Amino acid sequence: MLYLDNAATTPVRREALEAMIPYLTTEFGNPSSHHTFGERAAAALADARGTVARILGMRSSDVVFTSGGTEANNLAVKGITIAAHLSRHAGSARHIITTPIEHESILESVDYLRRVHGFTVTELPVDAVGRVDPGDLETALRDETALVTLGYANNEIGTIQDVPALAAIARARRVPIHVDAVQAAGWLDLSATTLGVDAISIAGHKVGAPPGTGALAVRGRVPLEPLLHGGGQERGRRSGTESVAGAVALATALALADAERAEASARVAGFRDVFVAKVLDAIPAARLTGDLVHRLPGTASFTFAGTSGEAVLLELERRGIVSSSGSACAAGSDEPSHVLLAIGIPGEVAQTSVRFTFSARIGTTDGAADARTLGEAVAASVAAVQSAA
Numbered sequence: 001m002l003y004l005d006n007a008a009t010t011p012v013r014r015e016a017l018e019a020m021i022p023y024l025t026t027e028f029g030n031p032s033s034h035h036t037f038g039e040r041a042a043a044a045l046a047d048a049r050g051t052v053a054r055i056l057g058m059r060s061s062d063v064v065f066t067s068g069g070t071e072a073n074n075l076a077v078k079g080i081t082i083a084a085h086l087s088r089h090a091g092s093a094r095h096i097i098t099t100p101i102e103h104e105s106i107l108e109s110v111d112y113l114r115r116v117h118g119f120t121v122t123e124l125p126v127d128a129v130g131r132v133d134p135g136d137l138e139t140a141l142r143d144e145t146a147l148v149t150l151g152y153a154n155n156e157i158g159t160i161q162d163v164p165a166l167a168a169i170a171r172a173r174r175v176p177i178h179v180d181a182v183q184a185a186g187w188l189d190l191s192a193t194t195l196g197v198d199a200i201s202i203a204g205h206k207v208g209a210p211p212g213t214g215a216l217a218v219r220g221r222v223p224l225e226p227l228l229h230g231g232g233q234e235r236g237r238r239s240g241t242e243s244v245a246g247a248v249a250l251a252t253a254l255a256l257a258d259a260e261r262a263e264a265s266a267r268v269a270g271f272r273d274v275f276v277a278k279v280l281d282a283i284p285a286a287r288l289t290g291d292l293v294h295r296l297p298g299t300a301s302f303t304f305a306g307t308s309g310e311a312v313l314l315e316l317e318r319r320g321i322v323s324s325s326g327s328a329c330a331a332g333s334d335e336p337s338h339v340l341l342a343i344g345i346p347g348e349v350a351q352t353s354v355r356f357t358f359s360a361r362i363g364t365t366d367g368a369a370d371a372r373t374l375g376e377a378v379a380a381s382v383a384a385v386q387s388a389a
């Protein structure tokens with residue numbers, strides 16, 4: 001089987017697994033305990049925090065380990081807006097800016113603040129490839145804006161935003177900006193300093209660490225209200241005994257992915273381009289969704305109008321290729337993707353979408369697959385579905 005759903009999740013890297021084993025066995029201490037076991041666990045946690053901070057271009061004290069991307073995004077959206085609301089001019093910070101193509105963990109957190117706490121929300125428009133115009137952010141910013149939150153790279157279509165331009169506009173108005181870098185990790189530069197952002201979310205299971213690991217880094221000067229209250233771990237920003245093993249695995253996998261990023265991105269983008277060209281050439285109904293240039297190296301998503309996305313997926317799987325109809329989070333739902341609808345694709349065409357997301361190893365000997373052969377298999381699957389219809 002060829003697994004082409006790496007945006008949903010990735011296997012745990014052996015190095016990450018090996019790095020975490022001691023912290024599940026012999027070095028099992030609680031990092032808050034004041035004895036040798038605790039101190040050794042605390043040292044490992046500090047080390048992991050330092051590695052994550054370096055890659056995210058933040059200070060160690062800015063990093064909060066979380067249970068994954070969803071928690072990191074919830075903490076960023078709720079924690080920053082509520083803290084701003086509590087601290088700024090007697091509650092004047094009541095406005096949030098986002099986009100309609102975000103992951104549910106951002107959209108639903110923003111909607112919670114709107115429904116339950118009366119925040120107002122602006123969704124910036126996106127163009128036909130899913131890009132935000134920085135000029136629209138400039139127009140949307142208000143004195144009462146508490147947060148700008150948006151994805152660095154989209155999980156369904158792979159479109160990359162011009163984060164430095166957007167961040168410069170938010171910062172000029174002194175409004176904190178958070179980016180969801182869950183899909184960008186392992187492919188793009190995550191340095192918050194280079195990007196100019198105030199907060200950044202990552203998830204371990206997208207880069208070879210286990211599910212249940214992740215982090216949010218928030219600049220020290222940005223107030224953050226915790227979601228989890230208790231023993232005051234993570235400098236009071238996320239109570240609960242830390243998973244030292246998880247943090248070590250996250251740091252190990254992220255550091256490896258970051259070190260391999262330049263070579264992997266170039267190789268995988270080359271593979272993807274050959275694959276995309278083959279699919280578009282062989283299937284007249286195929287349309288690539290997302291930006292041609294500003295796109296994650298590992299993402300190729302299409303619509304095959306006149307077919308059923310589900311039927312194409314099943315036919316592909318029969319031929320040994322595993323892909324997805326869009327985001328795994330929306331799986332099981334018959335609704336067309338909110339991302340595809342937002343970029344102007346009609347509902348019935350959106351339901352024919354198939355997303356291929358490559359691993360960083362594709363195109364190497366142990367990630368063996370030939371881009372043209374793969375494109376031909378997709379063409380044959382689509383043709384089989386069309387002729388059965």
Ligand SMILES: Cc1ncc(COP(=O)(O)O)c(C=O)c1O
Pocket residue numbers: 007008067068069070071073103105151153154155180182183203204205212214327328329
């Ligand atoms: C862009 C994006 N943000 C957030 C998440 C949520 O991350 P997690 O699965 O670690 O909760 C995902 C997961 O697919 C994602 O693609």
